[in-house]
Amino acid sequence: MSDLDARIAIYEILSSAFSRPGRDLAMEILYGRLARRINGILKECCESSAGCCLPTDLLDQLRSLSPPAPEERERLEFVVDLDEEYTRLFINAFPTLRVPPYESYYREKRMMGRAAMECLFLYRSDGLTVRDEGELPDHIVSQLEYLGFLCLAESAAQAGSPDAVPVLRRKQREFYEKHIMTWVPDFCFRVQSHSKIHFYRVMARLMKNFTAIENRNLNPGKLDPFQEVMHDEIAQA
Amino acid sequence: MKSLKRDNQNPWQGLSRRRFLGVSAGSIAAGVAVSRLAGFRSLAIAAKETADEVSGYLHEIPTVCEMCVWRCGLKAKVRDGVVVKLEGNPDHPNSRGKLCPKGNAGIMALYDPDRLKSPMMRVGERGSGRFRKASWDEALDYIASAMEKIKASYGPQAMVMSSTHNLAQLQFENLMQAYGTPNYGTQRSLCFNAMVMGFTMTYGTSDVVGDYANTRYIIYNGRNLLDGIANSETQDLIAAIHSGAKVVVLDPRFTKTAAKASAWLPVRPGGDLAFFLAVNNVIIREELYDKEFIDKNTVGFEELVRETAPYTPEWAEKKSDIPAAQIYKVARDFAAAAPRAFAHPNWRTSNTLNSFQIERSIAILNALVGNWNQPGGLHPAGGGDGGGIELGSIPQPPYPRVASLRLDGVPLKYPLVPLKLGVFQEMRDAILWGKPYQAKGWLIFRQNPLMSLSDRARTLEAFKKLDLIAVIDILPNDTAYYADVILPESTYLERYDPLSVAGNKVFLRQPVIPPMYDTKSALEIFKLLGERLGLHEFFNYKDEEAYLNAQLKPLNITLEEMKKTGFYEVTSGPEEKPGHPSEVALQTASGKIEIASETLSQVGYDAVPKWKEIAGPGDGKFYLLTGKVAQMTQSSTQNNQWLSKHVPENLLWIHPSAAGVRGIQDGDLVYVESKIGRIAIKAKVTEGIRPDCVWTIFGYGHRSKGLRTTYAKGALSSEIHESLTDPVSGSQALSQTMVSVYKVPA
Structure with a gap:
């Protein structure tokens, strides 16, 4: 698996993790398939951006995503628990919704603010559209999918049109600078602080570290490679 | 997914x-x-x-506002799928190109991050606040099967359904009647029962409007049009003031309307009855009434003359605290200005146990000076909600016959209260006490009874008696917190509603952007629920557009055309019927204006208004009064960030003389305590209120943490308001809770 394929895979895993969970995701977690998949990706590309620099205890956490040998009843409960937790964290909550998954909320305290419009224009100018049943343009899943899409395009460009690669890299860098880094660290921190479910805490931590690494790799020489990860260690403590 | x-x-x-x-x-x-x-x-x-x-092009889409119930036409400016500005539609008679603060802030109702975004089902204990996202199918199936179970085990009457004034209300009532329950809860008894009944018992209609353009004298009793904005009527009032009309405001508080009036009469709560009895007394004694008009158009004048004799201004001064000289002056000036004068019917008249008779005395005052249907006087608006325009309807079978009693005591306990008004607070008590039978389910459509009904604790207790609580709303409000299932409705900027009629125009509420989340229109929700209840035949429309097309059928316009214009004007509508009331029989028992009402005396009430003493607050206590502010609509807009910025919390108005002896200073946190509870609220020390009254805005003190902007800001009057009811109209007596006020110890 190439570095780029690994990045594509991790964007996909993260956008799945922050989409509404269904029975399939619950089973992926419970039976350890998700953990194995993540570890597989990280192992295969330990030379690459995605695998290196993740804190070792996060790697341990990822390996232990699934609880040991769940009973049938526990399995059914987990599906509901996961759904409840997703609703509580990201959709509507009594009490307070702690982690709205929209950039506009973090920057403007409203929905469909400037950030959402900027995202929408970016998607459209790159030939994408937001599905009718999809999330808003500044939802975490939309943004992760857009990055995944840019990586897919980069992968295609490597084979057919190498001139385009720097353009695509610049697009990714700018998207990180203008959008991801303005709110995703806070978003992840909130999930880590407020989730009652291990899965979301671990995925948030993975996302915070992964996006920090991505941001660093897209900005070679500009950032201290370990700065963001150190921040994560402090937050964990 | x-x-x-x-x-x-x-x-x-x-x-x-x-x-x-x-x-x-x-x-x-x-x-x-x-x-x-x-x-x-x-x-x-x-x-x-x-x-x-992605063009940056500014689309302008006409639709109808829903930040309050006035239904102003507006134009939404939409750029690249985002609503950037709302403006009044100049062609709409209710807005005339202007929107109020709430209307302008409608954008933040749409873009409120706290909105309900998908159906939710409760997973923990009721009141635990634990929910999970659900699909529409799952949530609707759950509600329908619970409603079927209730119907099968206890009968359809065990299901309570409630809603507040809105365009989809007729379809909600359709669902309720098709299901077969008589138990309908509305805000009406908390608001205008007394006004509607007082005027209906006198004129056969409560749908009356003042002719502001030609009037020279207006009396308002508590109506505060500059805070309780009714857009076009508020504009009319301002224009009338500019053109020199005299405006007299009776209100224990110095409201914004009082500030713009010619005279503010700080009447004692309940003393307004004495005031109007005395005004009528002066007009009769000094023969200032319109003799010809009375002879021709009214019944019962002699009885009024007899019964009103004791109510002199000197007597009324002691009951109302309005100087006798002032009462003489108002009576004489009003009569002199008549018929170009009117005493306004007011709206929220749920004040005292006598509110019905207060409204009757106001209705009678108008009749005495003959200002009915005259330029500058009161006019029957005609047509009610339909405005005289016939809309098309969709064929459906007759509703099942309802055999059971209503829970709210209409008509046994309240024989004259119309079924469509009801007595909401009694219904809540019947749920709690299980009498005359136990209700089992409550479907709540865009209403917040946990805040709107007096005695919140009692409402919470009543909730415990129910097997099903289902809520349809746009925000996770206090009531939704206790629901078993929550269905999210699209906001008014994202959905169609049934047509709105205003004057000779029909208006369309249409989506200006598609729904942002997994939400649906009320029209679709009721249809989907109705179909699951086996009531397909009552919901014979494919979707909202099909429903609207059926409504538009008799009119000479298509939905596609209306989407562009937003309205349709009926030019060949029914002729207006001007002229003297003698030419038109009124919808009263006698066909005339009933100064004395035989209907009232037949069921044991006073045929003409009489004084009834109301106990005051007594030593060291206050009347608790509530009201409105221009930026808020009941309890539904506090979470709007733009509005909340202007009025983030409610304050307790208290007179300096009352504050001083209690050591209360402006901004101090005080307790307000009634027989049933206590709230903490910040004091606003002001001479703009009577020393024996305290006042605050209703609608603050949300307990739902799902509302991040307004959670825990201010305090809720319903926590300390006692449930007292006017025996004639079923109206809440919201000004008769007595409270003590003291500083919260540091």
Whole structure:
């Protein structure tokens, strides 16, 4: 698996993790398939951006995503628990919704603010559209999918049109600078602080570290490679 | 939606690298095979034509506001799918091109981050606040099967359904009647029962309007049009003031309307009855009434003359605290200005146990000076909600006959209260006490009874008696917190509603943007629920547009045309019927204006208004009064960030003389304590209120933490308001809770 394929895979895993969970995701977690998949990706590309620099205890956490040998009843409960937790964290909550998954909320305290419009224009100018049943343009899943899409395009460009690669890299860098880094660290921190479910805490931590690494790799020489990860260690403590 | 793939494969695989065409602006997607985006939930490759959507073009879409119940026409300015500005529609008679603060802030009702975004089902104990996202099918199936179970085990009457004034209300009532329950809860008894009944018992209609353009004298009793904004009527009042009309405001508080009036009469709560009895007394004694009009158009004048004799201004001064000289002056000036004068019917008249008779005395005052149907006087508006325009309807079978009693005591306990008004607070008590039978379910459509009904604790207790609580709303309000199922409605900027009629125009509420989340219109929700209840025949429309097309059928316009104009004007509508009331029989028992009402005396009430003493607050206590502010609508707008910025919390108005002896200073936190509870609220020390009254805005003190902007700001009057009811109209007596006020110890 190439570095780029690994990045594509991790964007996909993260956008799945922050989409509404269904029975399939619950089973992926419970039976350890998700953990194995993540570890597989990280192992295969330990030379690459995605695998290196993740804190070792996060790697341990990822390996232990699934609880040991769940009973049938526990399995059914987990599906509901996961759904409840997703609703509580990201959709509507009594009490307070702690982690709205929209950039506009973090920057403007409203929905469909400037950030959402900027995202929408970016998607459209790159030939994408937001599905009718999809999330808003500044939802975490939309943004992760857009990055995944840019990586897919980069992968295609490597084979057919190498001139385009720097353009695509610049697009990714700018998207990180203008959008991801303005709110995703806070978003992840909130999930880590407020989730009652291990899965979301671990995925948030993975996302915070992964996006920090991505941001660093897209900005070679500009950032201290370990700065963001150190921040994560402090937050964990 | 899809979840993670089970295999170890990259789920976005399948990109054909050969197909990559190179990167130039707009063509990145061309390099990525569509199949590789199959796993995407939110984004997709755009069809060619959508590329033009990013144009910066400002679309202007006409629709109807829903920030309060006045239904102002507006124009939404939409750029690239985002609503950027709302403006009044100059063609709409209710707004005339102007919107109030709430109307302007409608954008933040749409973009409120706290909105309900998908159906939710409770997973913990009721009141635990634990919910999970659900599909529409699952949530609707749950409600329908619970309602079927209730119907099968206890009968349809065990289901309570409640809603507040809105365009989809008729379809909600359709659902309720098709299901077969008589138990309908509305806000009406908390608001205007006394006004509606007082005027209906006198004129046969409560749908009356003042002729502001020609009037010279207006009396308001508590009506505060500059805070309780009724857009076009508020504009009319301002214009009338500018053209020199005299305006007299009776209110224990110095309201914004009082500030613009010619005279503010700080009447004692309940003393307004004495005031109007005395005004009538002066007009009769000094023979200032319109003798010809009374002879021709009224019944019962002699009885009024007899019964009103003791109520002199000197007597009324002691009951109302309005100087006798002032009462003489108002009576004489009002009569002199008549018929170009009117005493306004007011709206929220749920004040005292005598509110019905207060409204009667106001209605009679208008009749005495003959200002009915005269330029500058009161006019029957005619047509009610329908405005005289016949809309098309969809054929459906007759409703099942309802055999059971109503829970709210209409008509046994309240024989004259119309069924459509009801007595909401009694219904709540009947749920709590299980009498005359136990209700089992409550479907609540865009209403917040936990805040709106007096004695919140009692409402919470009543909730415990129910097997089903289902809520349809746009916000996670206090009531939703206790629900078993929550259905999210689209906001008024994202949905169709049934047509709105204003004057000779029909207006369309239409989506100005598609729904942002997994929400639906009320029209669709009721249809889906009705179908699950086996009531297909009552919901014979495919979708909202089909419903609207059926409504538009008798009119000479298509829905497509109306989407552009937003309204349709009926030019060949029914002729207006001007002229003297003697030419038109009134819808009263006698066909005339009933100064004395035989209907009232037949059921044991006073045929003409008489004084009834109301106990005051006594030593050291206050009347607790509540009211409105221009930026808020009941308890529904406090979470709007733009509005909350202006009025973040409610304050307790208290007179300096009352504050001083209690050591209360402006901004101090005080307790307000009634027989049933205590709230803490910040004091506003002001001479704009009587020393024996305290006042605050209703609608603050939300306990739902789902409302992040307004949670725990201010305090809720319903926590300390006692449930007292006017025996004639079923109206709440909201000004008769007595409270003590003291500083919260530091």
